[in-house]
Amino acid sequence: xxxxxxxxxxxxxxxxxxxxxxxxxxxxxxxxxxxxxxxxxxxxxxxxxxxxxxxxxxxxxxxxxxxxxxxxxxxxxxxxxxxxxxxxxxxxxxxxxxxxxxxxxxxxxxxxxxxxxxxxxxxxxxxxxxxxxxxxxxxxxxxxxxxxxxxxxxxxxxxxxxxxxxxxxxxxxxxxxxxxxxxxxxxxxxxxxxxxxxxxxxxxxxxxxxxxxxxxxxxxxxxxxxxxxxxxxxxxxxxxxxxxxxxxxxxxxxxxxxxxxxxxxxxxxxxxxxxxxxxxxxxxxxxxxxxxxxxxxxxxxxxxxxxxxxxxxxxxxxxxxxxxxxxxxx
Numbered sequence: 001x002x003x004x005x006x007x008x009x010x011x012x013x014x015x016x017x018x019x020x021x022x023x024x025x026x027x028x029x030x031x032x033x034x035x036x037x038x039x040x041x042x043x044x045x046x047x048x049x050x051x052x053x054x055x056x057x058x059x060x061x062x063x064x065x066x067x068x069x070x071x072x073x074x075x076x077x078x079x080x081x082x083x084x085x086x087x088x089x090x091x092x093x094x095x096x097x098x099x100x101x102x103x104x105x106x107x108x109x110x111x112x113x114x115x116x117x118x119x120x121x122x123x124x125x126x127x128x129x130x131x132x133x134x135x136x137x138x139x140x141x142x143x144x145x146x147x148x149x150x151x152x153x154x155x156x157x158x159x160x161x162x163x164x165x166x167x168x169x170x171x172x173x174x175x176x177x178x179x180x181x182x183x184x185x186x187x188x189x190x191x192x193x194x195x196x197x198x199x200x201x202x203x204x205x206x207x208x209x210x211x212x213x214x215x216x217x218x219x220x221x222x223x224x225x226x227x228x229x230x231x232x233x234x235x236x237x238x239x240x241x242x243x244x245x246x247x248x249x250x251x252x253x254x255x256x257x258x259x260x261x262x263x264x265x266x267x268x269x270x271x272x273x274x275x276x277x278x279x280x281x282x283x284x285x286x287x288x289x290x291x292x293x294x295x296x297x298x299x300x301x302x303x304x305x306x307x308x309x310x311x312x313x314x315x316x317x318x319x320x321x322x323x324x325x326x327x328x329x330x
Contacts, residue, residue, distance in 0.1 A: 065284070065288070065330070066094075066294055067294025067295070068093045068295070068297075069093055069096065069266075069294060070095075070096060070097070070297050071097040071296060071298050072096075073299075075096065075097070075098040076098040076107040076109075076110035079110065079113045085299055085315075089324055089328060090329075091328060094118055095119060095120055096120075097122040097123075097266075097267075098110065098122070098123065098124065099124045100123050100125050102125070102127050102129065105150065106147050107123075108150055111154055120203075121158055122159040123158060123161070124164055124207075125162045126163065127163050127173045128172060132173060132178055132182040133182050135186040135190065136182065136185035136188075136189045137189075141193060144190060144193045148198075149197060149199075151194070151199045152197065152198045152199040155201065156201065157201050157202075158201060158203070159205050159230070160202050160204060161206070161232060161266065162187055162190055163183060163186075164232070164266070164267075165207065165234050166221045167208045167215045167216045167218050168216075169216075180216075180220040180221050183221055184224075187223040187227060188223050191223075204227060205266060206223065206231055206232065208221070208232070208251060208255070209234045209235070209251070210234065210236075210247050210248060210250070211250040211251040211254065218251060218254050219254065225259060228261055231255055231259055231262070232266030233251055233255075233264075234265075234267040235247040235248050235251070236269050236270070236271065236310075236312075237271060237279040238310070244282050252290075263293060264293040264295070264296070265283075265294070268295050268297060268298060269297060269299075269312030270312065272310075273310075276317055280320060280327050281323060281326075283327070284327035288330065297314070297324075298312050300313060
């Protein structure tokens with residue numbers, strides 16, 4: 001809610017003026033001041049009645065990790081895993097992530113629990129089993145309007161990512177499966193619907209995957225700066241040769257050719273084969289050196305696929321957990 005400051009101004013008085021002049025004008029001055037105060041109070045009351053309270057983001061990052069985020073596999077059905085993570089690392093995360101299939105409602109109860117712990121919710125909206133073209137042409141507007149209304153009613157800041165890692169081949173809405181033009185049109189339409197339904201408490205996170213030989217050009221999927229608040233990058237340390245400079249730097253360099261938006265490592269982990277203690281230290285050192293917003297740790301076992309058997313859960317490795325706690329403190 002906007003706050004207005006009243007600044008007092010006036011001319012220097014002449015100490016030789018007669019007391020009678022002061023007497024004639026003091027009533028007029030008092031009336032003017034009273035009118036200004038009453039008008040300001042009325043304005044604030046009106047604003048309070050028509051706009052939700054929106055939590056503001058922390059200050060711009062310096063060398064500190066302003067955002068510590070986590071994804072726990074129990075979310076959004078349970079907050080217990082996040083509480084265990086917070087206890088293990090010695091710090092409450094201020095970003096918590098969950099994944100939402102297309103058509104699923106906004107999980108307001110989870111978001112309220114997160115807010116009570118001082119955390120902002122990231123909703124990863126996945127357009128699985130749906131046409132990007134139909135999203136763009138308004139076919140699903142009833143769903144989007146309902147979702148936007150629920151987010152607006154929640155009243156605290158929410159980060160929304162749509163179709164994350166779209167430059168990768170593994171998502172049905174991404175590279176080799178969908179046209180970038182359709183993705184961009186869908187993204188812009190979603191943002192427009194939310195904005196037109198008073199969901200002004202959304203931070204829009206455009207999230208790409210780290211560059212590999214199997215990912216497409218990130219610029220092809222860019223919706224434009226009017227529709228994006230933060231850029232996110234997914235990237236993992238899998239093998240001993242992985243480090244910040246080859247996991248994150250190449251894709252960020254590509255993004256920086258067209259956007260200077262604040263950057264969040266929106267999904268990451270360091271696997272055992274990569275050398276967890278070394279990798280975690282390197283990850284945090286890179287974050288601080290590049291002044292990124294922070295990171296979201298993917299705190300679970302790999303569910304299969306190309307990296308089946310990977311385990312990014314800190315609680316399962318005392319040495320990794322110790323390295324994380326030390327790196328987090330800086």
